[in-house]
Amino acid sequence: MKDVQAVAPEIIVTVVAMLILVADAMLGRRRAATLLPLITVAGLLIALASTLAGAPAGRYFHGFVNVDAFATFFRAVFILLAIFAALVSPEYLARRRVPAGEYYAIICFSTVGAMTIALSADLITLFVGLETMTIPIYVLAGIQRSDRYANEAALKYFLLGAFSSALLLYGFVWLYGIAGSTDFTAIATVLAAQGIATGPTIVALALVTVGLGFKAAVVPFHQWTPDAYDGAPTPATAFMSVGPKAAAFAAILRVLVGALGPLGADWAAVLAVLAAVTMTGGNIVALVQTNTKRMLAYSSIAHTGYILAAVAAAKAGPSAGAAVLFYLFAYGLMNLGAFACLLYLDLEGTRGATLDELNGFARRAPLGALAFAVFLISLTGIPPTIGFVAKFVVIQPVLDAGLAWLAVVIALNAVLAAFYYLRVVVHMYMYEPEGALPPVVGARGLSASLGIASLAVLVLGIVPNSLYEWAKAAALPLVR
């Protein structure tokens, strides 16, 4: 019973997902369109409450599940992101005739997977969580069945995702072979006793890094990202770009910092280089994009690089873990918001707006443009937004770990990113609305949720203390 209580939030989210499927079948199309998002949000809020009320920290299910501050933080983040995604979607789903029931259910199922990753204490729990999270996302990418690009996106994502899962699993097998256990603590103990890395540990480490690198979209394992993000329906992209990414980093922290912590010296250097390559690669390709959706896809790769830099700085102690968590929260809020702002424009297929189609957007939808501008400025990392605080807390452990060069690379990358983020602002605010522009959709639910989110970006940018405290406390269980 205690075990069940420990995973109450996961159970609630699963029940919500099934409830949605049943309700979808029973309700008519019109009633479903209004009721399903309500059910989703209400259910997720209950799950959030039960997360925060929380079972006492400890190991459950014979050590397979680890409920600690880290798990609670990530559970809350995943649920919040799912709520945000559910709030911005209804108008788009109705407009594009996307099956709403499946959509919300998929988001909930994927969230359960992500939450499972967060509370995993064992390779098996982690892998189950990872697959539970990813498989619904494959479906989500192709949910607009009649769209060619959506099909392409789903197939690409599925093939590469399956491939990376196989690599990861193979890496887990090697780890099991070395340690004789799938438990993170046991693995860490064996590796610590072993001291220096040997051939088999290197193989395991490489496979795990590559596998998780795929999931988090680390360059050069990112090729699926732009196409998958571009081809998926825009609200789905908004969710895909943040939820699974945060989950991938939860996995990276649990496996690399937790289980493979004793090999820190080996993987930290590799991750530092990967981080630099990822942020630079993502930003440079984003520079030349003319479609905002694709641009945001590449920019999300760049943000992976910033987060990875903080992971690479793990030897700086708790501040590194806190930086990862804080950045993931900030990134989730602002990136989901930025993608969701594209929902104001009614475009055919799954396409996002081109820069020219955003001309004079500030005149056509003043509040939408303002929210978009706030998210973009936050993504750039300019105060007083949460994005700036996030950059600050990331640079801190990176310098502390002696990676001064990486800190400079982060700073220079932020300038590169400023160019393409602010170019969007230029098009929205500094060009007149001329030529054939897509119609602007008046969407009250969307505006309300984006308004709250952009306000949160500003408020948390001005008073970030409690969030940082929380992230710091949540990162503590990782450090031994």
Add this chain to the structure above:
Amino acid sequence: MTHILSLLVVIPIAGLIPLWAFRSDERAAKQVAITTTAVELAVSLWMLTQFRVGDPGFQLKEQVGWLPSLGISYFVGVDGISVLLVPMTTLLTFVAVLYSCGGSIKTRIPEYLTAFLLLEIGMVGVFIALDLFLFYVFFELMLIPMYLIIGIWGGPRRIYATLKFVLFTLAGSLIMLVGIVAVYLASADASGTRTLALPELLDIRGRFSGDFQFWVFLAFALAFAIKLPMVPFHTWLPDAHVEAPTAGSVVLAGVLLKAGGYGFLRFALPLFPIGVQAWLPVLILLSVVAILYGAIVSAVQKDLKKLVAYSSVAHMGFVTLGIFILNLQGGVGAVLQMLNHGFVTGALFLFVGIQYEKTHRRMIADLGGLANMWPLYTTFFGVFMLASLGLPGLNGFVGEFLVLLGTFRFPGVPLGGLFWGPLAAIGVILAAVYLLWMFQRVMYGPVRDAYRALPDLSGLELACAVPLLLLTVLLGVFPQPFIAIIEPSVDQVIRLATDPSFMVAVTK
């Protein structure tokens, strides 16, 4: 404990609320903005009266924990260096807003005024922040409003200009952010407590090693050199100034550039004495190059606004020269020069703008004979022009004279003050050449028929110009009270920057 400084930060924020409420009523929006900036000006003058002259330390301090888990606080205060820059900022903002409300801005007025109030928060904040994190926040807060002001209400090439401005500035400030974090990490004491508050950092700066100071000073210097701007980072400035609307240029030249010079004096000099010594030759060379290059390039400009913009480069060269010769005359001269440049160049941009509003021409060749029609305009413009070229009796002279005086006393090796001093003095002569020549071409000669019917200064324009003129004369005739305010604090900064206990480390 008073809250005057926080009040200065809060007033523009408070002004945003009625401005938002009146966003569809242009008249009311203008009144709100003018009232807000006027109140801000009044409070800043009140703050000036509360300042105890002769005390070199920080006054009117306020400190509240902000990010206690990181040891970062909201910490503000003023000393002799910043106490005059704050009223200068509020005055120029008031003038800029007043002038903009006279009809030179025609579209999206409430948004424009919102940008100005946001800008004012950043500008005032930069001069009062005593915590590096807070300083950085305000430093960057100036960026986005100015980006919008140039980009939305600017001239034909505004988008190129504004992106260039933002990217240059951002590149510098992000490098500085890395430097700030490095300082933060280095500030850790045995128990791991860290801080970014300036007074505490000054107490523990002995922990900063030579290598550390070398690199971190560079990081700070890059940000300030781009903002100031120093040659060769100045290329954003002519573009930004030419494309910015008049009020934007006034504030950009008058206040934003000062943030760079102020940053050097407030943070880079006292915190990193070894870094300063290491980079000193380069910085002095670049300052003198800026003075000469700015003057020569100004002389060949065909565009009136661009001429004033390049003259800014030369004037700011005097500011950096005054700062980096590291003696009292130079430092006081640099602060005075910042104030003077704020009033005089701000006024020159204002008058170029007034002129452009009437004639719609900015090319010097298209103008001429304006003195015949506009006696009032010509008088004002003439006085500001003479102040800019450093005529004794007007403010420009005092700052440049002190800087030159200090430069001649500069003991550097191998090239000392006797080398740099005359070179910089040539800059003063060149300033007379390009400014007088410009004045002659614009004001005298035959007047074009098309301009004959154009009116002289309006009441509003006069209201904008008179306070600047009074200060120009006042600072020129009675500089002593101002020097008395500035001197003790500058003296302290110079002492910190030339602390002999650090000089030993350099020679080692």
